[in-house]
Every structure is written in C-alpha cells, then in structure tokens.
Amino acid sequence: MAISAQAAGAAQGMTVVARTQTQLVRRRFFRHRAALIGMLVFGGIVVLAFSSIGFGPLPGWWDKSYLATGAVVDQGRPTLSLVPQFLGGEGLRWGEHPFGQDNIGIDYFALTMRGTQQSIIVAFIVGFVATTVGTLAGAFAGYFRKKVEAILMRLTDVMITIPVLIIAAIVGRSFGDSGIVVLAICIGLVTWPTLGRLIRGEFLSLREKEFVEAARALGTSSSRIIFRHILPNTVGVIIVSATLAIANAVLLESALSFLGVGVQPPDVSLGQLIDTYRSAMTTRPWLFWWPGVFIIAIALSINFIGDGLRDAFDPRQTRVRA
Amino acid sequence: MTNHPSETGEILRVEDLVVEFPTEDGLVQAVRGVSYSLHEREVLGIVGESGSGKSVSSLAVMGLLPRGARVRGRILYRGDDVLKLPARRRRGLRGRKIAMIFQDPMTALNPVHTVGDQLAEAVLAHDLVPRKQALARAREMLDLVGIPQAEQRLRSYPHEFSGGMRQRAMIAMAVINNPDVIIADEPTTALDVTVQAQILEKLLEVKDAVNAAIVLITHDLGVVAGIAHRVLVMYAGKPVEIGVTDTIFYRPRMPYTAGLLGSMPSLETSGGRLRPISGAPPSLINLPSGCPFSPRCPLAEDRCRAEEPALGEVDEGGHYAACHHWDQLAAVADPTALFRTESEPVT
C-alpha cells in the first residue's frame, strides 16, 4: 500500500530525498525480505556443499566419501532427526548417515553434496555463457540494427520453434560424457537467444536517448558508446536476467539428467540422482527426497534473489511486480 | 468578462481538505488544508506549480485518488458531504453531476474501444436507456464539441483521432450527462499551442450549453486570465491567495503570485524581460518550518521562517492572501519587480 502511494506521489511530481543510484539499489534490495532469506539459504547451501566433502584438492569436514560403498545400516534409513525430544521426536541429531545410504551403502549425504556442487557449477556456467553471449549479441543487434539485427532476429525466430528442452537434450546427448564443464558451456550456447532478444530491446530504446545522441554528435566511437554509455544503463536488466537464467539452468540441468541426456556417470548431479533412484521411490523414498529438496531450495532461493534484484533495479516494477 | 455569478447558488464547497500519502520515506503531505467554494456557472482557476496539490485536491473531489491515500476534511456537493456518502451514491455523482477532463488526451481514452462506445457508456453508466439512444446522444455531443462527421467518428478508435480531437471527445464525454461541475485538469497542457485556444474556447462554449461550473486547474496563469472569474493560487499543498481574477493579476498580495506573474511572458512585460522565481518547490515530506515559500521569497524575514502565515482577508470582495508582508506588496507599484532578472544587479 505504501509503495503504490509513493508511486502516486512521485507521479504527482513530489520531491523525494535524493540518493545515489547504488545506495537506492542496495537499500531496496536489503528491504526485500524474501530476497535476503533467499541469499542466506543459497549461501548456506553453497557453503555446506563445498565445505562438507571438500572440492578438488581441498579436504572437507565430512568423513565419508561419495564414492565409497559400505555396510548398509538399518536399510539405509536417514539418521538425521530434526524433531526435538520434548515434541516426541528423537532430538536434534546428525547421526552416522544423516541422509541415509543407497542400496550399495554409499553415504547419501556425501552423494547429495557432490550432486549439489555439480548442479550449482553447471547452472552458473550455463547462466554465465548464456548471459555473456546474449548480452553481446543483443547489444550489437540493438545498436547496429540492419544485418546483425536481422541475423539475430531470424536466429531467435528459429529458436522459438524449438523448445529449449529439445535443443538442450540434443546437445546434452552429444556432450553429456565430455564432462560437466563442456556440457554446461554447450547448453549455455543454445539457450541465450531469449536473453539476447531482451537485451536487444533495452538497447533499441536506449540508443534513441539523448545522451547517446550527444555522445554520437561528439564523435565517440561505436564501441565506446556501446560499452561505456549504453551497457552501464542495462546493468540492472542483465543482472536480473542472469540470476533468473541461473535458476532456470538448475531446473533444466536436472530435467536433462533425469531424462538421461545430461550429466552422465561417473559425474553426479541432483537430477541424475533422482533418475538413478526413481525406482527406489516405494522402498527408499529418501533417496528421492533429498536431491529434490536441494533442487527446490536452490532454484527457489535464486528466484527470490532475482526478484529482489528486479525490485531494486527497477522500482517501477515494484508497483507492478510480476 | 462575463458577469460574476457569485450571487447565484453554491454547488461545491471544499473545507479544510487534507490529502496524505504514506510512503517509505515518510508521509507526503500533498494537500494541507484547502478550502474553496464554487458557484453555479462559475469558472474557478486553480493555479500552481507541479506538486502544489492542485491535481490531488481535484482527484479527491472526484474520489479518484489511488488506494492508500488518506483524505480528511469536507467536500460538500449541494450540501451533502461526498466523503460520507455510500460508495454507490458517490459513483452516481461521478460523471453525472461532477465530470472531469484529464491532462493527456493521448492516454485518457481506452485504445481498444470505439469513441462512440466510450461516450455512450458514460450515459449508460447512470441511465438505463436503449443503446441507440445513448449513441444518438454521443453523436449530438460530438457535434457540439465541433468534431465533423460525428456519425462516422463514433465508430473510430481513439488512435484514429488527433490530440485536439481526442480532447474534444473528452470534453464531449464530460458534458454528456449535463453535469453541474466540470473539473478540467490542465486540459490544454499536452496540446499544440495552436490547438490550445480552440479547446479552451470550446470548453467555455460547451459549459454555457450545459450550464455547468468549471474548476480549471493549470500551471499557466495565462490560461486562466481571460476565462476564470476567480483564481486560487496554491503552493506546497496550501492555498496562498484567492480572489477575483483581475485583483489577482493587478493587485497580488502574496510574493509567490507576484513571482508567477513575473515569470509569465507577455507583450506588456516591461523591458521584455522575464523575472523568474529562483529555487525549487519544497519537499512535501519534510516541509520547512514557517512559510513554505520563505526559502525563495525576497521579502522573507525571521518571522516568515518561524511562523506559517494563515490565509487572511487583504482586500474587499473576497481577496485573501497568506503572507506576513502583504501590505509591503500593496505599497509597491509593480510587485513583480521584487524578483530580479538574472542580469539585473541587486539593489
């Protein structure tokens, strides 16, 4: 209610205390409670995943490996308990195998953490590649129009007729066994066109603005106008779309791995874990639950961060937040 | 100038109207106590800069403020306080007794419905008559506001109209139910200069045809000059001067009014130089103490910065001004000279 009234106030031309752009953005972001919680949750997951089993040469604090099999204890049931004793539970307990074990006795916590690491890495690479390529293509198409734009538009026309999952599945089938980094780069290379279209739209409107006219009248070079004058003004849109692209990439990667055309063994990812253990649903449901919970937590927290960033960069959107 | 109709009956009376918007940064006091009355067939000009509260106070009269706005005071239409009326009766006044014309005709008409449909709808909102009859009335109104080939134009969409024609259509829409009061919020600001005069002319002509009174809101004193019977000058959410138009123009008793007059280009301005008011209107969240105009006022003294002056009678014939130093203005021959032009030395 307060926000709509403020917008109304601004529309009536009322003066509001002046602040710098960065201050405003930061302030608006930190006021967005969901975004803050999203940030804490996501940060927590990253720290947990990378510190527990370690990453590369770095050792972790968790003593079991995601590769080692072992004796199956209590049919592999999770030992984690979160219900305190006074509520009739078993108290807060971590236990030997907090997330349980699979049928050959691999510690499922370690396995889930490994999958989380891989899924996050894939999602960030996909997001980074798609954003970079999309931004560059969109910027050039939006600024130079003519040929570059025509090519981009035809390309996106073609891409629109191909569902993202289809093209990503085909790419995944080709590069799934070349390791997660190659796979992620390839997925990024086929998912950028929607983002490129968005950035192009931003450039189209900004290139008509007076400050660009002024720069051009002063004889500023095209590349300088693009990178020094227009790009900084699209930073908000780019950051927000990058965030949302990462959230979507988490879901895309897990869907591909679930279908068997994404991350391939011996690599592990959250979607691939669900695929591997989907038949265990009736006997060992926790093998299905844990990766799912982590996928949702990652995607949801990144989506909330994205929403907070959108509000922070574009206050007009606050009023009409999607 | 037509006869001043103050002897006729009063239709609209606004008393101590206050409008506030709560925001993240604090309470925006958009209107801080406005009172005026409007008589039958009268034209009242409300003049002020953007953010002075002139539009917000009119939207409050119409009941069209955004959700979250807080409104206090009384708005009496023929003796009934509209703020206390049940929603349905208040809606019955809107568009039938009190109509409004908005600033930007380019966005005020719905792009997906025909002009005829939007006009007829205004009739049907209040009277259950056959659609044909409502459309006939719409045609009649388009004729009245001077849109040629009204019959065909009923079937046109707004984007097929020019700006001036759209504003004519808005005027037609406002008067289609023979209202008592027309609130015109900057009706000519968004139009070409050549069209502005035509639209004002048409507005007056139509007003006479339906015997309505007009509240004409504008930031341009020139617009009200030949038209309004009385003028209300607003600054920072409050009326600072009110009086018969000629008095306001020739005997302003508030430095802000004098400043507005000095900023108005005209052939008569001595030396052909504009005398602008320096500075900007204050923030409506943290108003300075005392007279809100004091930071920009050449006459300001400590008293002005400490104590906000009340609206007081300065002359006969209902001339009121809110200034501690109104008598100083009365003493000088040309009050606009209080404001220096940039090249003039300080005297």
Add this chain to the structure above:
Amino acid sequence: MIAFIARRLIVSFFVLLAATMVIYALTALAGDPLEDLRELPGPDRDRKIADRIERMNLDVPLPLRYLSWLGNLFRGDLGVNRDGQDVSVLLGNALSATLQLVVAATVLAVVIGVIVGIVSALRQYSTFDYSVTFTAFVCFSLPLFWVAVMLKQYIAIEFNDWLRDPVIPPTVIAVASLVGGLIWAAVLVGGRRARLAAFALGAAATAVTLTLLSATRWFADPGIGVVGLAVLAGGTAVGVTALISGLRHRDPLYAALSAAGIGVILSQVLDPVLADPSWLEIFGLALLTVAVCAGLGYALGGLLRRQAILAAVLTGLVTAGLTFLDRMLRGFADYSDYVRGRPIATIGSSTPNFKGDFWQTNLDVAGHLLLPTMALILISLATYTRYSRSSMLEVMNLDYVRTARAKGLPERTVVTKHAFRNGMIPITTLMAFDFAGVIGGAIVTENVFGWQGMGSLFLRGLQQVDPAPVMAFFIVSGSAIVLFNMLADIIYAYLDPRIRLS
C-alpha cells in the same frame, strides 16, 4: 487477414526448414548410431551393422542424408527408424495422446492462471495476493519430473487405496475447513468482522460439504444428480450475471436463470439420446445450447440485451458441461470395477484393450490425463498467474481506467470492460512462448508416467542417434508451435485495434 496468414505461413515454412536443418545435423552428430551393435558378440554382428547402415543411409554424407530425408518428407514419407519401423505409424499412435495432454494443460493453465492472476491483482497486498505470489515462486522452482513422481506416488497410489473405503477422516475435514475458511477470508477485503464472518462461513461450508461427501461415500460412486445440477446451474447463473451486468437490473438475471432451468430440464429429458453419443453429436448439442440461450437472452434481455445474451450463453454452456460431467461420472462405478478399483491411472495414456461406451472411454482417458496434466500445468500456471497479475496491475494504473472511473462506471465494468481486455494483450505474446515450454514439459511428464507418446518417440530416437523419429517429433511440435504463434498474433490483433494484420 488472409494475406497475413499466408505471409506468416510462408515465413514460418522457411523458419521451420532452417530449424529442421539444425536439429537433423545435431541429432545425427550426437553420437554413434552403431554403438550398441559394435559390442555385439557373434557372427551376426557385421550383417546387422550393414543392415542398419543401409536403413539409415549412413554410407551417404550427412548433407545428402538430410536432403533425402527432406525429399521424402515433401512426398509425405517420414522414413523408417533404425529398426525399420515406419515412423508415420509410430507417430500416429503417439500423436493424439500427446496433443490431448498439451492442449488440456495449456487451456487449463491459461484459464486458471489468468483468473487467479486477476483476482490477485485486484486484491493487491492482501493475504491472498501474497500467498499467490509465494506459491507462484515455489511453482517456478519445482522440477517438473520430481512433482510428477510425487503426484504418482502420493496422489494416485494413495488416493486409489483410499477409494476402497472413501471416508474422510475428521482431522482432514478439520484442516480442510480451516484452509477453506482462510482462503475466503483472504480473498475478501473489508474490516476484521467481515473477514471473520467470511472465514466462519467458508470453513463451515467446507466442513459440511466434506462431511456430507464422506457420509454418503460419494467418492465410491461420484455424480452430481438432478439436485446438484440444479443448484450448481442456478449458482452459475447468478455468479455469471453478477460478473457481467450486476444484479441490480433483473433482466439479464432472468435470462441466465431460465437458461439454467431449461438446461437442467433438458439434461433429464435428453438422457436417452445421450446413451452412447459421438463427439459430433455432443458438438451439435453444444451449438444448439448456444443458439437457444442466445435466443433467451435476446427475448428476455430488455435494455441490457447484449449482457443478457452473454450471461445466458455462458450459463447454458456451463450447465451443459456439468451435464456432460454428470453423465460421465455415472459410468464411474462400473469403470472402477473394471480397473480393479484404481481409476486414477499412473501408467500409459489409456487402459490397454479397454472397451466401453462413449462415456467410459472418456472416463478412461480422463483418468489417465489427470495426473500428467496436473504436473504439467504447474509451471505454466505460475507463469500465467504472475504475468496476468502484473499486467492487470499496470493497466489498472493507466489513465483510461481512471477516465472510466471518472465516468461513474461501477468497478465491475471498469475491470471487465476496460482493464481486462487491455491486460490480456501481453498475455497473448506469452502464450506463444509458453506453448513451446509445455511441449518440452510434456516430454518429461510422459517419461514419468510411461506414456508411449511423442516424448518417448523423441527420447528413444535421440538416445539411439536415429534422426527419423526425432525429426517426426519436431515436424509436429514445430508446426504446432508455429500455428500457436499465429493464433496468438491473431488474438492479439483482435484485442488491440491499433494492430493491423497485414
């Protein structure tokens, strides 16, 4: 309009052509099509490899292979897969099931999503609005396959188990009533007392309904019945009229009520006709309903004739739909026996070898469609909700909506006539994008529910590096997307007179 469609079709043709080139090449290069054969032991190996090379034209360079596939396509031949099966035949079997799924999911997502989004926008910053926004975020973040497996496990299997003795436990009734009450209280705006009243009424109504359903063991043999039909049709008449013209003037209400009444009477009179109809007959009856109701609205509408016709037609169609549902549910007990008490299917798109009349066949299809559709609409639903919410919020703040209010129009008309149509304009663009996403989602959903649909055609083809079935899938889905895009453009132009289709 025709020129527009023709030009779009020509452009789309070339776009699709380019896309087939990309997909054919990528699929053919995605792996080694002979991989499984190379590991075969025994003397057959070389012969089998030679056979497959022959069938898949592997001895021809890729561009020529593509051209020969394209040539066959223009002759209406989709080729054979690597095992020599005719792809057209495979496609024919898969097509109808998948199209049903995709169309059902899209239509439901648009209708429900837009309604929820609009209500959410009109109740901005209410509890309902916040809950909808939060739920939409969760839906965005749900992995489709995970939801599908969960639905399969917890809804289908446990619901079917429960159906043996469909008694709702009191605790469930209590919780459901509480939730029901909260929803009513959240949607309502008003003071605390009004909200409390809404909460109490909503909770009580939910509790009574559920208790009745439980006591009568309704779920064992569900149906609506004449009384239920009459009540629902009457309620629809009042609701639809309230939305279209308000209840202040009675004429449209009478028209809608008589449409409901005639519908209920006819549903009983026509019962024998509906014993085993065809879809053509059903369609004819629907047209007849529209005609009769339009006549009713015209005759009874008085000065509000336009609104009356709309209200009567909508009421008539809803009544007809309810009759259809009732008639279908009458076969439920028999059908349930046939499938051994497991009416909510978890595998496949229809029960193999099931033979029943029109109603039972449809019940069977509906039982198989239910869960995949529920899973598939989640993400689209969230998208439509959020976009229509933000679009409505934006439109509600525009000048012409203020003008409409300034005219003295009731808020109902402001929303339905001025804001709604403008707010839907951006949604049509979204529809075009979203449809492609639904097709992608259908692949995942079909995979979880074991459908032999287009999705499995695509996936198996891809796994086997066999372009023919993959391309068949793409020709269908790509054409569907192109047509859907065009449909969206036409709706766009219909909604916005500023756009000319040329």
